[in-house]
Amino acid sequence: xxxxxxxxxxxxxxxxxxxxxxxxxxxxxxxxxxxxxxxxxxxxxxxxxxxxxxxxxxxxxxxxxxxxxxxxxxxxxxxxxxxxxxxxxxxxxxxxxxxxxxxxxxxxxxxxxxxxxxxxxxxxxxxxxxxxxxxxxxxxxxxxxxxxxxxxxxxxxxxxxxxxxxxxxxxxxxxxxxxxxxxxxxxxxxxxxxxxxxxxxxxxxxxxxxxxxxxxxxxxxxxxxxxxxxxxxxxxxxxxxxxxxxxxxxxxxxxxxxxxxxxxxxxxxx
Amino acid sequence: xxxxxxxxxxxxxxxxxxxxxxxxxxxxxxxxxxxxxxxxxxxxxxxxxxxxxxxxxxxxxxxxxxxxxxxxxxxxxxxxxxxxxxxxxxxxxxxxxxxxxxxxxxxxxxxxxxxxxxxxxxxxxxxxxxxxxxxxxxxxxxxxxxxxxxxxxxxxxxxxxxxxxxxxxxxxxxxxxxxxxxxxxxxxxxxxxxxxxxxxxxxxxxxxxxxxxxxxxxxxxxxxxxxxxxxxxxxxxxxxxxxxxxxxxxxxxxxxxxxxxxxxxx
Numbered sequence: 001x002x003x004x005x006x007x008x009x010x011x012x013x014x015x016x017x018x019x020x021x022x023x024x025x026x027x028x029x030x031x032x033x034x035x036x037x038x039x040x041x042x043x044x045x046x047x048x049x050x051x052x053x054x055x056x057x058x059x060x061x062x063x064x065x066x067x068x069x070x071x072x073x074x075x076x077x078x079x080x081x082x083x084x085x086x087x088x089x090x091x092x093x094x095x096x097x098x099x100x101x102x103x104x105x106x107x108x109x110x111x112x113x114x115x116x117x118x119x120x121x122x123x124x125x126x127x128x129x130x131x132x133x134x135x136x137x138x139x140x141x142x143x144x145x146x147x148x149x150x151x152x153x154x155x156x157x158x159x160x161x162x163x164x165x166x167x168x169x170x171x172x173x174x175x176x177x178x179x180x181x182x183x184x185x186x187x188x189x190x191x192x193x194x195x196x197x198x199x200x201x202x203x204x205x206x207x208x209x210x211x212x213x214x215x216x217x218x219x220x221x222x223x224x225x226x227x228x229x230x231x232x233x234x235x236x237x238x239x240x241x242x243x244x245x246x247x248x249x250x251x252x253x254x255x256x257x258x259x260x261x262x263x264x265x266x267x268x269x270x
Numbered sequence: 271x272x273x274x275x276x277x278x279x280x281x282x283x284x285x286x287x288x289x290x291x292x293x294x295x296x297x298x299x300x301x302x303x304x305x306x307x308x309x310x311x312x313x314x315x316x317x318x319x320x321x322x323x324x325x326x327x328x329x330x331x332x333x334x335x336x337x338x339x340x341x342x343x344x345x346x347x348x349x350x351x352x353x354x355x356x357x358x359x360x361x362x363x364x365x366x367x368x369x370x371x372x373x374x375x376x377x378x379x380x381x382x383x384x385x386x387x388x389x390x391x392x393x394x395x396x397x398x399x400x401x402x403x404x405x406x407x408x409x410x411x412x413x414x415x416x417x418x419x420x421x422x423x424x425x426x427x428x429x430x431x432x433x434x435x436x437x438x439x440x441x442x443x444x445x446x447x448x449x450x451x452x453x454x455x456x457x458x459x460x461x462x463x464x465x466x467x468x469x470x471x472x473x474x475x476x477x478x479x480x481x482x483x484x485x486x487x488x489x490x491x492x493x494x495x496x497x498x499x500x501x502x503x504x505x506x507x508x509x510x511x512x513x514x515x516x517x518x519x520x521x522x523x524x525x526x527x528x529x530x531x532x533x534x535x536x
Contacts, residue, residue, distance in 0.1 A: 147362050232374060
C-alpha cells in the first residue's frame with residue numbers, strides 16, 4: 001500500500017491529526033479565544049444559520065468576509081482555515097454541478113447540445129459559497145476553542161445530552177478509526193517490498209478491509225472500556241471552562257443575532 | 271475491613287469460543303496488595319476486566335465493597351488501568367486525559383488540578399500536558415495512563431502491566447506510587463520479579479484460565495515447579511539462590527539479596 005491508497009490514508013490521517021495542531025491555536029491569544037465558549041458557540045451557530053437562510057450572493061459574500069475577519073482577529077492562518085474547509089464545498093460543487101445545465105435560464109455557453117445557463121451557474125456558485133462559508137465558520141469554532149470547552153459550552157447551553165454525547169464520542173472515535181487504519185498500513189508496508197501500482201493498491205485495500213473492520217470494532221470496544229473505566233458511562237462532563245461573559249461576548253452574540261434577522265428579512269421580508 | 275471485591279465463579283468465553291477465564295472465585299480485602307500472575311494468554315487481562323466490571327462475564331458475579339454487583343455504582347472507587355495505553359488515552363491532550371476521570375466522576379476541579387499537578391510532576395509529564403497523547407513515546411504514554419488512573423484517587427487499583435514500556439527511573443516512581451497508595455492494589459503481571467516489590471499475596475492463573483494457586487508471595491514465588499508448570503519462572507534472585515538457601519530464607523528482591531550477601535561477606 002505504498003501507492004495512491006496508502007498516500008490517501010496518510011493524507012486523511014494527517015488532516016485529522018492537524019486538528020490536534022489546532023489545539024495550539026485554541027491556546028493562543030485571539031479574539032474568539034478570549035470569548036466565553038458559550039458566546040463563541042452561539043455566535044458561530046448564529047452566523048452559520050444566517051448562511052443557511054440566505055439565498056443572496058451579496059449576503060453570502062458578506063458573511064464570508066465576516067468569517068475571514070473573525071479568523072484574522074483570532075490569528076487563524078487563512079491558508080489553514082481554507083485547507084480545512086475546502087473539501088466539503090468542493091465535493092458539494094461537484095454534486096450540484098449538473099444544475100448548471102439543468103436549470104432553465106439565459107444560455108451562457110453551449111457545446112455539444114448542452115447549454116450552461118446563468119441561473120444554473122448562479123445556483124452552483126451560491127450553493128458552493130454557502131456551504132464553504134458554513135463549513136469555514138464551524139472550522140473556526142473548532143480551531144479557536146478547545147474541544148472540551150465546546151462540550152462544556154454545549155452542556156451549559158442545555159443542548160440535549162444525547163447530542164452532546166454523540167458529538168463527544170464521534171470526535172474521539174474519528175481519530176482512533178484513522179489511527180487504526182494508519183497502523184494497519186504501516187504494518188503492511190513494513191513487510192512489503194517495492195512500490196505498488198494503483199491496481200495493486202486497490203487489491204491491498206480489498207485484502208485489508210475485513211481486517212480493518214474487525215480491528216476497528218475491537219479497538220472501539222477496548223477504548224470504550226477505557227472510557228467506562230474512568231466514568232465514561234456517565235454523560236460527558238468536562239470541567240466547566242466558561243468564564244465571565246463580558247461586553248464583547250454580548251456584542252458578538254448580538255451581531256450574530258442581527259445577521260440571522262437580516263438574512264431572514266432579506267429572504268422572506270418582514 | 272471487609273472485602274472490596276468478592277468474585278464468585280467467574281468464567282468468560284469470547285465470541286470466537288476462546289475460554290479466557292474459568293470458574294475463578296476470589297476475595298480481595300480492603301488494603302490488600304495482590305499480584306495476579308500468569309503466562310501470556312492465561313486470562314489475566316480478562317480477569318482484570320471482569321473484576322473491574324468492564325465486561326459481562328459468561329458466568330459468575332462480582333460484588334464490590336459488600337454493596338453492589340454493578341461496578342458503575344462504584345466507578346469512582348475503582349481505578350482500572352488497561353494494558354494498552356492507546357486504549358486508555360483518547361483525549362486531544364494529555365491534560366484532558368488526566369482531567370477526564372476526575373471530571374466524569376465528579377471530583378472537585380481544584381482538588382483534581384492539585385492532584386494532576388503533583389502526579390504530572392512525579393511522573394515527568396509536566397512538559398507533556400499540552401501534547402497530543404498519540405505523539406508520545408511508548409513509555410510516556412504508559413506514564414500518562416498510570417497518572418490518568420491515579421488522578422481520581424480510587425480506593426482500589428486494578429493495574430494491568432502498568433510498567434510495560436517505562437524506563438527504570440519512572441519504573442521506580444510508579445512502584446513508589448503503588449506502594450504509597452493507601453487503598454487496595456491488585457497488579458496483573460506476567461513478571462514474578464515485580465511481585466515482591468508490590469504485593470503480599472499472589473494469585474497464579476494457569477494457562478487454562480483458572481486460578482491454580484493463591485497464597486503469600488514467598489510461598490508461591492519460591493515454588494519453582496508450580497511456576498514452571500504454568501509457563502513462568504521464579505524471580506531472578508530465587509533462581510540464583512535455588513538449592514543454596516531454604517525457601518523461607520531465599521531473597522525475593524535484589525535489595526534483599528544485597529542485604530543477605532553483604533551480611534554473609536562480612
